[in-house]
Amino acid sequence: MNLRSSWVAETGQTREDTRLNQVGATTMINPVQVRSGILPGSYDGKWRLSGFWMDKASAMTATVSEGRAVIQGDISQGVYPVALPASEQVTFAAGDAQYGRIDLVVLKIYDNLYDGSTRNEAKVEIIRGVPGQAPQAPVAPPRSLPLYEVTVPAGASAGNGGIPWNTALKDLRTPVVALGGILPVEGPVLPGAHPGQYQDTANNQLQRWDGGQWVAYPEAIGGIIPSSASTLTASYTGQYRDTPGGQLQRWNGSAWTPAVPGPYFVDNGDFGDTASTAYTPTLGGRATNPLTVNFVAPPSKAVAVSFGCKLRSGSPDHYAYMALKLTQGATVVNDLDDDYATIAASQHMVSVSTTRRYSNLTPGATYTLTAHFRVIANTLGLKGGFDNTYIKVDPLP
Structure with missing residues (x-):
């Protein structure tokens, strides 16, 4: 023997x-x-x-x-x-x-x-x-x-x-290691003997015994859950995970949400025009109206919004405007204002853009930005023409 x-x-x-x-x-x-x-x-x-x-x-x-x-x-x-x-x-x-x-x-x-x-x-x-x-x-x-x-x-x-x-x-074989060693799991998963004990699972995940259950190592120390273990249930609000698609997410207490929301972007490459002297979200000649983008307010309560287009007013003496309206559901949070619009006066197409900050937003709430357009009052029947319009929202830290 x-x-x-x-x-x-x-x-x-x-x-x-x-x-x-x-x-x-x-x-x-x-x-x-x-x-x-x-x-x-x-x-x-x-x-x-x-x-x-x-x-x-x-x-x-x-x-x-x-x-x-x-x-x-x-x-x-x-x-x-x-x-x-x-x-x-x-x-x-x-x-x-x-x-x-x-x-x-x-x-x-x-x-x-x-x-x-x-x-x-x-x-x-x-x-x-x-x-x-x-x-x-x-x-x-x-x-x-x-x-x-x-x-x-x-x-x-x-x-x-x-x-x-x-x-x-x-x-039926199962391994053992020296006291304090990391146990490679083969066969049945057995309870730990003391908090702080570690094991390496059959799917190559490091786990720690917390006194009642085996907890994925990044959960135990506040690290980022790797994409290979992204199906695990979160154990606390503020935990992060890396998804199989490569997106960093944060557990908000009830759902996984993007850790850094945005940026949010929308554009329209069709040319459209309007003779309206009051702001309108509709441009003639466009297949799609209006130009809108939804975004989720970050914890900082603030976003930076850039928007612009190529436009012409039909005359160097008359102006065309592109401005944004901010709403939350049916509530207008920030109305249209010429002071924050893109503006130009030209009979030829010119590129215009601007950036502004929106503050005091409600974190986690969804807001909508809608583009509006107009021309200055005139007796010549001029139309403002707009092309390559876009809106971009960047959450601020």
Whole structure:
């Protein structure tokens, strides 16, 4: 038998046994006991857990690969370190003539002090299940570490193809690490032993035990949740996340919203004109009217709004105007005003633009800006012409 253990045999423990089993793996489950499990690692560094890997050797025989593990006894019995420095084969009994069964492969500690077995050793063993129409795996005995469940079909034997290894194995192995180490999760996710314990999940997410649950690492420290974990529920108002689309968002207490709203932009490249001397949102010749943009007021309560166009007034002595009206629903917050309009007098198209600040807005509220146009009163029937009109809203910090 290749499986070695320390502090089991009454006599005969060698220095080699002791050296092989100095594992230092103590993932705590309470102040006295540790989690039973296998030390992680692989030869090429590609896998979390390769110790005690099991695979087909022949029709009814499997090979259990080398590895190191710890097996926790009852609370007063301590923990048993074991090592398998070379692979070992286990052979399964032929299947029942009528029903299938599920066998359990375990690392088993025999300790005469506690089990009266007159044996003091560690073994790789098969615990045979009971055949049945709906077979169940046997319960792991005390001082043992389950490795695999193996489904043995009815009638399986070396002479008729044996065990279908590709579908028969259920991997039960779970890793352990040294006290304070980050646990790579394989198999079931078990509770932590103390706040501040860390684990690395199967989908490569670092988590911290907060005393009651595993919490994603960025949630625990106030960092940004990565896009790979963006489906997680927020845990506090003000938390940030990076979406798969690359947008930074902030949890406002009930929903994820853009962390930095905007900028908001709308434009219209069609030419339109008007002879109205009062402000109007409608330009003749345009397929789409009016030109509007909605925006959400930021926490700063202020935005910078730029707008402009190419325009002509039809005469160098008459003016054409483009101005904005700010509303919140049906309420006018800031009305049209020539003092804040773009203005030009020209019989040719000229580019005009301006920027102004809107303040004292309600954070989180939605506002609407609507472009209006007019020409100065005249007796010549002039029309103001407008092209390439746009509105841009930048939230201010």
